[in-house]
Amino acid sequence: MKENTTYDALVLFSAGLDSLLTAKVLMKQGLRVKCLHFVTPFFGHPGHVKGWEKTYGLDIDIIDVGNAYVDMMRKGPKYGFGKLFNPCVDCKILMLSTAKKLLKKYGASFIATGEVVGQRPMSQRPDALNSIRNDSETEGFLLRPLSAKHLPPTPMEESGLVDREQLYGFYGRGRKDQMALVRELGVREEDIPTPAGGCRLTESPSACRYAPIFEHYPDATDQDFYLANVGRQYWAGTHWLSIGRDKISNEMIERNIRPTDYVFQLKDYPGPLVLGRPFAGEWSEEALRDAAAMTAYFSPRARRAGTETPVILRQGDEERELSVLPSKENSTGFHENVWKDVKYVRNGMDHHHTR
Ligand code: SF4
Structure with missing residues (x-):
């Protein structure tokens, strides 16, 4: 972390396309963004972080939640598992709750994720998005910039900290809108993340x-x-x-x-x-x-x-x-x-x- 720097937003950054867009969209508005890359034995690539910082011009910290994650799995995830061992809803809740505890450390006022309404069957149905927000107790400081226009305005938008006009209304599984936006944001073709899953629990x-x-x-x-x-x-x-x-x-x-x-x-x-x-x-x-x-x-x-x-x-x-x-x-x-x-x-x- 760069000393004495405070941030506006913490972005949950998996290095997938949606999380990259989320960080870039906020930075384009002039907001100061710290990306958090969560690492467990099941997902995360701590060795790639330096490269991503350089390639994408981001500021990224690694957040190791390995043991908390194992605990959550062992106790049995509240919202159950997906097809295999993936507890997607509880996974997001754990990451958001962790990010919430870190807001103060980074001087940030809100958290942003790359979630897109209706994109994934388990964790991105509208009711799952609500559970994720409520259980992580992030209501009022959680922004989903890619789907913001399908969601009620947040206090960050109402106060003018974030310009809602420069947020998006993506919906569903397609990647077409995301691909158009990533090019518009100037990410080189060879640096566009591929849709590879990357989560071993799946x-x-x-x-x-x-x-x-x-x-x-x-x-x-x-x-x-x-x-x-x-x-x-x-x-x-x-x-x-x-x-x-x-x-x-x-x-x-x-x-x-x-x-x-x-x-x-x-x-x-x-x-x-x-x-x-x-x-x-x-x-x-x-x-x-x-x-x-x-x-x-x-x-x-x-x-x-x-x-x-x-x-x-x-x-x-x-x-x-x-x-x-x-x-x-x-x-x-x-x-x-x-x-x-x-x-x-x-x-x-x-x-x-x-x-
Ligand atoms: S696929 Fe893996 S990393 Fe992604 S939300 Fe599900 S459990 Fe978490």
Whole structure:
């Protein structure tokens, strides 16, 4: 944050087209805008923020709400889930409530979002927009510049702080109006955000990774979900096996190791770093051997050799070797999840019972 700068508006900035337009439309009126980019294990790209600031001429801060978000999910979102694990209405409420608490810090007087009436089935129906405003207690200082002309004038417009004439009346799903406006605002063609979703809670492979954590681990923090995002994830009941796939996921796993975790690594061949996280007491010798065999299986060289090979097993300060044949078959039952088999976890968390 630039010191001694105060702002007129905080814009919820996902870097999607609508949030970009919202920031730009307000800046065009001469308003001072601070963009807030919310980050959790489920969405957000903190590494892109510097680039966006430069490309779009914006002033952006990263707001990490990872643990508050995990809490909200665990308690069960008041307005339920969308198709997968996405609690869109509660998500917006959480972001707005957080932004509201930050108004004073930034000296800002209102919050703006890129919501467009009728654009998304779950979170942008008129009644959902009202719930979002009411539950986040932002009535009176929440502006939706892209759909303002479909909504009653806000105090910011009535006082003249914001010129309602320079706001828009977008409605529905089409992107035509937005595309025309983004060009009018001078954003270069190659910098126009694509409609990619970018929220892992709406993607089935990720939802499958999160379900068992919610099911088995009431103390999970955002770090557990960051770990679930990388590499291959295998589960057998309360046994979680996280298998590195490349350098980045191996490093991520390395950073996440806790003293109670089992860490597997091949002694004689290059291969993945594998982390076993116990949620319900120590693992049996059989489970440890199965995990070691999978560690060997995911090393192409160990698999090609096809002979017993030593795997180093660490837990805290202790270390020993297990000699195993590379194999993915196992009696512990380690497997990758598919959504239809873990959907019940989401349903059990959904107190809203809308679907
Ligand atoms: S898609 Fe994801 S980030 Fe967007 S509102 Fe829904 S839960 Fe939140």
